[in-house]
Amino acid sequence: MQKFILTILIFFWANTHAELWKSLDVISNNDNKLIQHPDSFEINATNYHLVKFDIDSFQYQIGVNSDNNVQNINLPLPSGGFETFEIFAVTIMDEKLATKFPDIHTFRGYSINDSTRTLVLDVTKKGLHAVIRTGTQVIWINPINRINSEKHISYYQSDYHKNTDNWQCLAADLQLNSNIAIHSPRVKGALPINELNLKTYRLAVAATAEYTIYHSSPDPANVADAMAAIVTAMNRVNGIYETELGIRMILVANNDQVIFTDPATDGYTNSDGFNMLDENQMIVDNTIGSANYDIGHVFSTGGGGIAGFGVVCNDFRKAEGATGLPNPINDFFYVDYVTHEIAHQLRALHTFNTNVNFCDSSRTGSAAVEPGGGSTLLGYAGICAPDNLQNFSDAYFNSHSLQEITSFTTSGIGANCSNNINTGNQAPIVSAGSDYSIPKLTPFTLCAQATDADSVNFTYNWEQNDLGPAGASTSPSGNAPIFRSFTATTGNCRTFPKLANILNNIQVIGELLPSYARGLNFRATVRDNELTGGAFATDDVQLTVTNDGPFAITSHNSGSFAMGTATSLNWEVANTNQAPINCALVDIYIATDGGQTFVLESGSPYPNNGTASITLPMTLTSGGRIKIMCNDNVFFDVNNANINFVPDLIFTNGFE
Structure with missing residues (x-):
């Protein structure tokens, strides 16, 4: 029976900042020659924080405080200063493996x-x-290079520039020979959530000799350095799977025996993912x-990413996974690669x-719910130019992927070998609201409502959930996806498109707003964000876009305009007061801050008849919006632009 240990190793030490960290002012030429820092920090001296980390003090404090139940650690921020986190230790190595490498420690925190x-x-x-997720930004804290475990740098992920080298995940070819997952029909009411257990799987991560050499440099290739690198990678990967799906992978007791140091005898073709x-x-x-x-899985320094499809627990194929990059570090490797392939x-x-360039051959029609x-x-962030939405993958799963993995691990073959630990966590409950018909080329806002008996940290994520013809995101057809996914927020509503784009009249x-009659299916996903065993719930809503539209303000x-007085507002009804939309009444909102607060x-x-006499507020502003x-x-x-609300005296004196 699989043995799982969750060690609550909690510690506290006074003056953590002073003991563990010392801010530094300059980066030496030797530091610049090596790795793990953002390419841009040399030209922007305000977006990183260079510090000296006392690793010996940290290791000592772990030892002397192993029985304590209070824990704090200060971590450097890119903008300068430090932030205090409450942390607890988690075990991602079998007890026997952890005993062999006592200087490796893994944590989660808030x-x-x-x-x-x-x-x-x-x-x-x-x-x-360390990786700190702030909702809108990701902060990395890493050693500044491989040969200096003291100097560390804190910086924003957005300041790190990856070189994709036309990377491509090759798993799609394997999927053609497998039982392809079928896109589920729209479901009104919550889909089955991930079970309220922490599912653990015994994981073996092998390392080619080239991978070991990379992480051992400048020392001779050695197992300990490669093992440390594997734990760093899998700690990051596990942090995602635990929160998103309640899944943790535990490195097996003799994992060190599949870490190799000699390319001539390791048995791997380091640069060929298929062979590996x-x-x-x-x-x-x-x-x-x-x-x-x-x-x-096997880590290498070449060969890209490739994996068997749905092979976990399959005794004949369960080790079919390989990930390799010339520089196998940081989130581009851990998130965009390893998490993706697993x-x-x-x-x-x-x-x-998208079907542009080489991305066409890796598209999977039964799951292609994201534009571009x-x-x-499970997207191809940053490697489908000119149809990229962004450069890095965000560290969360699309609701479609959550559904696929949950089905596999609860009712598919993936349920056959997991060890399930009851977390006591209760899942959230969510309602996405009613279905509607809407006019084309017209913005809209969707809101969900959620409750959770044991969490106050739940977040909302609205995603389009449509499959349609492949194509560039700029020229959709049929029911192709046109709205992208954004990182979940604590706000329960999402406006399509973003309010800033509406205010600036850009797409x-x-x-992209729908420009023809079509269906739009959306899914609201609520996560409770429990770090060691998260749960989620989903609900769907359907919009039917008509050929009428746009519904638009034509005046103002x-x-x-004179503040505090009546003014006649006009708009294009666009048949929205007729079936199937049947909008009989409209509400009018006014902002005086450029559209941030209506x-x-x-x-x-007012009746939806195209005109209304409204009263402007008694607020002097050049940022009026309606x-x-x-x-x-x-x-x-x-309305299309800021307008002025001015004293009525200006008008009566003829100075408009």
């Missing part, structure tokens, strides 16, 4: 000032590695023993819909 700021942290003899699938299956079976692991092993498919190259973990790929798009006008609602929204629907419009 900011003591904002529990939505979460932390994944590890400390090895190679230094401290069979090689890894044979090596892991022969060394670890088929009965002693549930999922296998998701294939858990039966998740590519979610991007996508942005979530961007990934947020420029000029000055206040309901006192006379609302919004008109259907009273019992989700669509609206905002």
